[in-house]
Amino acid sequence: MHSLIASPFLEDHLLVRPGARGGFMLPAHRYEELRAHDGAGSGPAWLVDAVRGQWPDLDPTGPLGGYLLVRRPSAWGYSRASWEINLGCNYKCKHCYLGLKVNSGMPLADKLQCLQIMAEAGVLWLQITGGEPTVDKDFIASYRAAYSLGMMITVSTNASLLWRQNLLDLFRECPPYRVTVSMYGATKASYDELTQRQGAWDVFVQGMNAARRARLPLRMSVIVTEDNAAEEQSMIDLCQGWGLEYNVFTNMTPTIYGGAESLTAQSKEHLRLRKPFGGCNAGHTFFHTDPHGLVSICKIGRDDQISLPSEGIDGLARLGAIADRLMLRTGGCTGCQLSGTCTVCRPLAKHYQEAKAPLGSYCQHGIKKAG
Template sequence: MHQLIVSPFLDGYLAVRPGSTTCVRLPAENYDEVRHRALSEDPVPEWLAAAAARAWDIDLDGQATASALLVRQPTPLAFARASWEINLFCNFGCKHCYLGERPLAGLSWQDKVKLIDIFRDCGVLWLQITGGEPTVDPDFEGAYRYAYRQGMMLTVSTNASRLWKPEILRLFGTCPPYRVVVSMYGASEQSFDELTQRHGAWKNFHKGMAAARNAGLPLRVSVVITEDNAHEADAMTALAESWGIDHHVYTNMQPTFSGSGDPLLVQSTQHLRTRPIFQGCNAGMTFFHADPHARVSICKIGRDDQIDLMTEGLDGLRRLGAISDRLMLRTGGCSGCSLSGSCRVCRPLAKVYQEAKAPLHTYCQHPDTKEMVRT
């Protein structure tokens, strides 16, 4: 199994190591040298062996380039990152979930392989596998391992309830993830099980986290605060800190993609945060999102004008840039807004709120909403 991945990335080249957040930038001539050496039994270049020793404390001296490195090929497309909902199904039933219906459905194994090949061929180096709960998908282990072998740095977003399972620990041990992002829904059994609407969720979360920490997995915690656990907000962050795990706090929920505003009803109003001014993003340009049926959109939120990769393949991705430009225009309920230049949500997110008929103050955070929209 490869120790390093050498790959094009945006307008440059990187050497990365699975399981590590450290990257080494490479000049074009160095990438070309490694790429040609990988076709033979030539050893890893001395300059790269020295860089690997400094960055990751590994010894590549004298090792064959073809066996020590996985060298990704150039692609005419500029995508570098993607997220993939492998399946919407989840073993939790969280009140705040934005997915709405969560059926156990997705691609066949053969089509999952085809999709991962498209990820590879369009340049995706960082891939986030999410759900639902991704580890419940019957093909999760095979898909994860296959993507790893194609030279992708993998992030798994999970509720941690299955991280204790031996097969998952073996998988992450032999194919190290870039990061495992775990959602935390409370600091006590009562609040955790109440928000997830599953008896035993808290116990499985703790069991999974203990196993993941003992295995040394690269964890990050997403602390989700709602009305069910708001009284435990400090306790949740303290728990993550006691584990020595990086954490981020999430307080602002969004409507479901089916048009329901139910997730907004469980927000903790005293914990809502003012979003920063939206200054644009690379959705649809260097990043995209795939749902369980390989329908691709510019991101998880802007799901209009999806592209069916099973029928269109790589050529379909060439249309994403124009779709992104169109979806980001301030249209619909935001047209005529005299303050749109300082808006705090992107246009696709505003559209989700508007279709759910959410109150204006739940997504528009301008100081004086009376002057914001002209009637």
């Protein structure tokens, strides 16, 4: 199994290592040199020196094909993707934007086909999410397939199963780029209440202890809601005590179906004014795939989905135009004089409108009126 990946990335080329943050840009002629190598002999001297300087624990003196995977160029120009392997979850979090947790999805053969298409489209960074991805029966096989295709994988999880030896073995053999863990409280009472599962705190702690012992590349997402609002600092203190990076999330969003039930978990005292939306490359260099292989521009803008199992990679040709149309300020935002400084994209604003959310939770007009 490879330890390094040389890959095109948008207009550039990168040398990266699964499980590691560091990496460096490759001039085009260096990438082509690696691509033309037969893999049987040792790597070029410049590569050996670069690897020793960046990753001293990695031995680059053997056959190049024994540790380096060179990815082919893609004509499609995508570099990142997210994939909901399943919407099923072992928690029932009050704030979850997915709404109903349904254990459904594609058979393994279709999952592997979709991953192959993602790689062909140029995806280097892949986020595997859910629901809770590790509860999916095909998670390990799918993860291994994505790794073998040369993807730098982020797993978004609640950590409840990270103590399992089969997962720890998987991550040791095929290191993830990052494991992002959602944190729902600093005490058993608040954690179990928000997740609506008795014993959730206990398995979270068990999973975190195992993940830290295994030195997984963890980053915490601290979720602040009505149930745990008094524990915001305590959650931060735990992250800092563990020596882990963290981000704090306080603004809840409607469900992907436009439902308002997730908004009831919002702590009004913790609502934060978002930064003005400056645009994004959703649909152009990034896309999202749901459990049935339906591609959308992102997790929020799920209109006009494209079926990878049915249409194959050629279906992605329509995605850019779909993205441009979905980002237009239409519907309830038509003619808005403040659209240039709006803090949410149009697809997210549409979800808030469908959920009949208070205007002040997402729109400048409501914020100004409340102020």
